[in-house]
Structures are given as structure tokens and as C-alpha cells.
Amino acid sequence: MSLNATIARVTDRIRERSRDTRATYLSRMHQAVTNGPARSHLSCGNQAHAFAATHEDKNALATTRAPNIGIVTAYNDMLSAHQPFERYPDLIRTAARKAGATAQVAGGVPAMCDGVTQGQPGMELSLFSRDVIALAAGVALSHNTFDAALYLGVCDKIVPGLIIAAGTFGHIPSVFVPAGPMPSGIPNDEKSAVRNRFAEGKASREELMAAEMASYHGPGTCTFYGTANTNQMLMEFMGLHLPGASFVNPGTPLREALTSAAVERAAQITALGNDFRPAGEILDERAYVNGLVGLMATGGSTNLVLHMPAMARASGVMLDLEDFADISEAVPLMAKVYPNGLADVNHFHAAGGLQFLIGQLLDAGLLHADAKTIIGDDLSAYRQEPTLSGGKLGWQAGPTTSLNEKIVRPADAPFATTGGLKQLSGNLGRGVIKVSAVAPERHVIEAPVRIFHDQNDVKAAFKAGEFTTDTVVVVRFQGPSANGMPELHSLTPTLSVLQDRGLRVALVTDGRMSGASGKVPAAIHVSPEAAKGGPLARLRDGDIVRLDAIEGTLMVLAPDFENRAPVTADLSANSHGIGRELFEAFRRNVGSADTGASVVV
Numbered sequence: 001m002s003l004n005a006t007i008a009r010v011t012d013r014i015r016e017r018s019r020d021t022r023a024t025y026l027s028r029m030h031q032a033v034t035n036g037p038a039r040s041h042l043s044c045g046n047q048a049h050a051f052a053a054t055h056e057d058k059n060a061l062a063t064t065r066a067p068n069i070g071i072v073t074a075y076n077d078m079l080s081a082h083q084p085f086e087r088y089p090d091l092i093r094t095a096a097r098k099a100g101a102t103a104q105v106a107g108g109v110p111a112m113c114d115g116v117t118q119g120q121p122g123m124e125l126s127l128f129s130r131d132v133i134a135l136a137a138g139v140a141l142s143h144n145t146f147d148a149a150l151y152l153g154v155c156d157k158i159v160p161g162l163i164i165a166a167g168t169f170g171h172i173p174s175v176f177v178p179a180g181p182m183p184s185g186i187p188n189d190e191k192s193a194v195r196n197r198f199a200e201g202k203a204s205r206e207e208l209m210a211a212e213m214a215s216y217h218g219p220g221t222c223t224f225y226g227t228a229n230t231n232q233m234l235m236e237f238m239g240l241h242l243p244g245a246s247f248v249n250p251g252t253p254l255r256e257a258l259t260s261a262a263v264e265r266a267a268q269i270t271a272l273g274n275d276f277r278p279a280g281e282i283l284d285e286r287a288y289v290n291g292l293v294g295l296m297a298t299g300g301s302t303n304l305v306l307h308m309p310a311m312a313r314a315s316g317v318m319l320d321l322e323d324f325a326d327i328s329e330a331v332p333l334m335a336k337v338y339p340n341g342l343a344d345v346n347h348f349h350a351a352g353g354l355q356f357l358i359g360q361l362l363d364a365g366l367l368h369a370d371a372k373t374i375i376g377d378d379l380s381a382y383r384q385e386p387t388l389s390g391g392k393l394g395w396q397a398g399p400t401t402s403l404n405e406k407i408v409r410p411a412d413a414p415f416a417t418t419g420g421l422k423q424l425s426g427n428l429g430r431g432v433i434k435v436s437a438v439a440p441e442r443h444v445i446e447a448p449v450r451i452f453h454d455q456n457d458v459k460a461a462f463k464a465g466e467f468t469t470d471t472v473v474v475v476r477f478q479g480p481s482a483n484g485m486p487e488l489h490s491l492t493p494t495l496s497v498l499q500d501r502g503l504r505v506a507l508v509t510d511g512r513m514s515g516a517s518g519k520v521p522a523a524i525h526v527s528p529e530a531a532k533g534g535p536l537a538r539l540r541d542g543d544i545v546r547l548d549a550i551e552g553t554l555m556v557l558a559p560d561f562e563n564r565a566p567v568t569a570d571l572s573a574n575s576h577g578i579g580r581e582l583f584e585a586f587r588r589n590v591g592s593a594d595t596g597a598s599v600v601v
Contacts, residue, residue: 107140170280239373296419
């Protein structure tokens with residue numbers, strides 16, 4: 001199947017936009033490769049320090065040309081998704097020895113949980129943690145003793161931060177190693193119903209706690225299709241995971257076998273062998289377009305609209321919101337996973353999962369089949385799924401038909417003909433909306449605005465019974481330079497209740513919503529942000545705003561709007577406490593949301 005015309009056109013546009021930055025990047029990477037394996041340039045003293053604590057690997061490191069693999073780990077045992085990584089270093093070292101290589105933990109990176117900080121001051125550090133992760137990984141790899149890198153990370157900002165590092169160190173191969181989702185708990189719609197009842201005062205805190213604990217109940221990634229699981233999808237579509245590795249549960253023999261196989265593959269693709277696959281060559285415009293296709297086909301997290309431009313910049317590829325919008329128009333929505341449906345990722349995986357989707361999208365000409373991956377020079381291996389027989393890992397052809405069409409459908413009979421992500425633009429700025437879980441009759445909302453500068457004030461107004469008519473809730477001064485652009489996901493139950501009462505409601509914000517947000521129309525990431533004098537700062541209570549996801553517009557219908565002076569807000573409360581004072585330099589220097597809201601790229 002020839003490549004879809006829209007996919008080809010968008011790829012060519014990205015390639016042209018990135019011509020100079022990509023050329024400069026590749027030149028730097030080529031020079032680093034030309035210099036040869038890093039350890040050969042270290043002094044004896046440098047090497048002695050690097051190998052002093054390696055025990056049985058010391059001789060191989062000091063006297064042979066065995067590949068040395070650097071492990072960058074996001075392990076901590078507070079995040080359920082990362083707790084399984086505790087055992088990985090020992091497993092990796094053992095697998096490396098069997099493959100004729102060595103492995104060392106190069107360093108750790110921080111990994112915070114948005115589920116813990118949701119609606120709390122700590123959430124104001126969440127987005128910035130992505131760049132801190134990139135910096136920390138850079139420090140880990142700066143010892144320059146590694147021939148390949150294994151990245152252990154799963155959740156929201158962790159994978160994007162690690163990709164920025166992988167691009168920066170693109171002269172060596174990178175293999176991403178997942179941990180897998182926790183087994184299914186109570187259905188996500190049951191959990192959501194309890195949250196909504198609690199927001200209305202109809203469920204007790206004990207009932208809420210019981211529902212939450214039954215949903216988030218063990219090691220592994222949360223099972224809804226939020227940012228963490230979208231990240232895992234992305235790594236397969238971009239060719240940085242082993243095929244079929246994303247959604248295998250932790251603590252299973254297959255999960256352990258896949259981890260060992262990832263180590264073996266990392267050892268095979270270093271410059272010391274005959275199948276050299278540096279990350280910088282894999283992370284090109286084709287990889288990112290394939291990732292965008294996966295994002296749309298699965299109804300993935302809007303957080304990736306922020307992360308992917310920053311990720312791509314690290315390897316000289318320049319993405320724009322128009323790329324997301326155009327690919328969304330060309331790619332059908334083929335999956336229904338909560339919050340876009342009732343199934344969780346375990347159900348999705350069992351129904352055919354990524355291997356079915358990738359096969360379908362390849363056959364439809366919607367993916368770059370010739371994209372380079374850690375496995376080969378095309379995506380064909382990603383049609384296959386891993387199997388374990390007699391303790392031996394192998395791959396077999398993945399499913400060619402859906403095993404449950406309520407969860408995953410073929411490309412020619414999708415849930416929707418488009419991916420459900422729309423770019424919005426108008427006199428209120430530029431933003432995005434995810435409509436894959438929004439009822440069609442709510443794709444256009446026109447109503448008076450109610451303006452807030454703090455999400456807690458929205459909840460207080462709700463509890464006071466102040467929302468009785470159709471309303472566009474505007475929460476401004478939530479952008480990256482104002483307060484770090486926290487997610488406003490804790491508003492979801494409140495707005496959902498209003499919508500369930502029959503009101504036409506929408507959210508407009510220069511902040512973020514969670515990858516788990518769904519049925520309430522939300523214009524997010526609006527740029528320029530209010531703290532920079534953006535149009536949201538000129539809105540007044542009672543202005544009529546029209547959010548039109550069909551036409552892709554976000555407008556205020558006020559004749560004097562352009563002549564108004566922007567208001568300012570006292571942001572001092574967001575400048576200290578829970579570590580926020582440490583990030584003043586980030587708030588001062590961060591880029592805009594539509595370019596990735598980054599400090600480091």
C-alpha cells in the first residue's frame with residue numbers, strides 16, 4: 001500500500017521545516033560516532049574510577065571490547081508503574097553477561113506521580129520535571145563510558161524526558177524498557193461514577209477511598225489510557241520498544257523474558273557490532289509522524305501534544321500543532337479505551353492491541369513502513385507479538401482481526417473517521433481540544449464565561465450552587481510561565497456533574513488537562529498564555545465565548561475585545577512552597593505551550 005497522501009504531505013512539511021536543524025544535529029552525531037567508542041578515549045584513571053565497583057565485570061570492562069550498556073532508571077517505589085524496575089538492574093546485568101556485554105546503572109532520574117499531586121501544589125512542578133529528567137539523564141550519560149543506553153521509565157513526563165536525553169545522546173543506541181500495566185481493578189466507569197457522586201456530596205469519603213484503592217491496587221501502570229500508557233504506545237510506534245512489549249503485566253515470565261531480550265538487542269546494535277543503530281538515526285521525522293498516527297488512532301493523551309514537539313526538537317525535528325491537526329483528520333479512531341470507552345489497556349491488549357493496530361495502519365498506508373527501528377529497517381516486526389514457549393521467547397504473527405470490536409476496530413470500519421484531536425485558533429489564541437470522548441452534540445459550545453484564576457475557586461463555586469446556566473469556565477494564569485502549567489484534571493468530576501445535569505459547559509484554559517480527561521469539551525494549552533499578556537487576560541465575566549471543535553475556532557464575541565487592556569494576576573502564591581521556589585528560573589525561561597513548553601530544548 002502506498003503512503004497516504006496526507007501523511008506524505010505532513011512528513012514532507014516537517015522535513016522541510018526541520019532541514020537546517022536536522023542537518024546540524026546529524027552532523028554533530030556523526031562526529032561523535034566518528035570519534036569511536038567512548039571508553040577508548042578515557043584515561044586509565046578515568047576508567048579505574050568508572051569500573052571500581054563492578055565486581056565480576058571489571059576485567060571485561062578494562063581489558064575487552066565488550067559493549068557496556070548504561071542503565072538510566074526512573075525507579076522509585078512510590079509510583080506503581082516504576083516499582084517493578086527495582087529488580088531490573090540485576091536482571092539486566094545477568095542478561096548482559098550472557099550476551100557478552102556489561103551493564104551499569106548510569107544514574108537515576110526523578111519520577112513524580114501526577115495521580116498523587118493532582119489538584120495539589122506539587123502538580124506545579126510536574127511539567128518541569130520532564131526537563132529535569134532530561135537533565136538528570138544527561139548527567140548520568142556524561143561519564144561517556146557507554147556503548148548503548150537502556151531507559152527504564154513509563155509515566156507522564158518520564159518517557160518524554162528520557163527521549164529528550166536519548167536524542168541528545170543520539171550517537172549511541174537507545175532501547176526503552178517498559179514495566180507493563182497492573183492487572184485490571186474495578187471498571188473505570190465505576191470509579192468515575194463514585195467520583196462524581198462524591199463531588200455532589202452523595203458518596204462518603206470512605207466510599208471514594210474504597211473505589212480508588214480498588215482501581216489503583218498493585219505494581220504496574222494505571223490501566224486507563226492516559227499519558228503513561230500513551231507513552232508506551234508511542235515507543236512501539238516509534239520503534240524503540242521490542243515488538244509487543246508495552247502491555248505485558250509486571251512480574252510475569254513473559255515480562256522478564258522481554259526485559260532480557262531488550263538487553264540482548266541493545267548489545268547487538270552498538271558500534272562494536274555489525275548492526276549499529278544509533279538513536280539519532282531512528283528519531284527522524286518518520287518516527288515522529290508514526291507516533292502521531294498512533295496517537296490519533298488510539299485516542300491518546302493530549303499531554304503528548306505538549307511533549308512531542310519538545311521530544312522532537314532534541315533530534316532536530318520541528319513539529320507544529322498543524323501537524324497534529326492534519327494527521328488527526330487523516331487517521332481513523334480505531335480504539336475505545338477509558339476514558340474514550342469502558343475497556344482498560346489489559347482489555348485492549350487482549351483484543352488485539354498494538355500489533356493489530358500497527359498491521360491495520362501499515363496495510364492502509366497510514367504509517368511509514370520504512371522507518372528505522374531498534375529491530376530493523378522497517379516496521380514489519382511490529383506486526384508480531386511475543387510468545388513464551390518452553391521458557392524460550394519468540395515472536396509470532398499478531399492478530400489480523402479484532403477479538404472485540406467494542407474495543408478495537410479495523411481501519412476500514414473505525415469508531416470515527418478522524419483521530420479526534422482538533423487545533424483551535426481565533427481571537428483567544430491557539431490551543432487544542434480532544435473530542436474523541438465528547439458527544440457530537442457538544443462539539444460546539446457557545447455560552448457566557450465565568451472566569452477563575454484558581455481551580456479550587458471553581459470547585460468552591462460549584463459547591464455554593466453558583467452554576468445554574470450554560471457556562472464556559474475559564475481558568476487562566478495556568479500556563480507554564482505562570483505556575484508551571486499544572487493539570488486541571490481534578491475539575492473533571494465537577495464539570496461532568498454540571499454536564500450530566502443538562503447544562504452546556506466547557507473549559508477554556510492556558511493550562512493542561514489529564515490524559516484521563518474525556519467527555520467535557522476542553523480547549524487547553526491556549527497560547528499565548530495569560531501571564532504573557534495573551535488574549536485570555538482580556539476576557540471578562542459574562543463575555544460570550546464560542547468553542548467550535550467542528551470549524552476549529554475559539555472566539556470571544558465581544559466587539560471591544562481587541563481594545564481592552566489585559567489584566568494581571570498575583571502569582572506570588574505559586575512561587576514558593578513544596579519546592580516551587582527552586583523552579584523560578586524555569587518559569588522565567590520556559591517556552592510557550594505550542595512549542596513544547598520546554599526550558600532545555
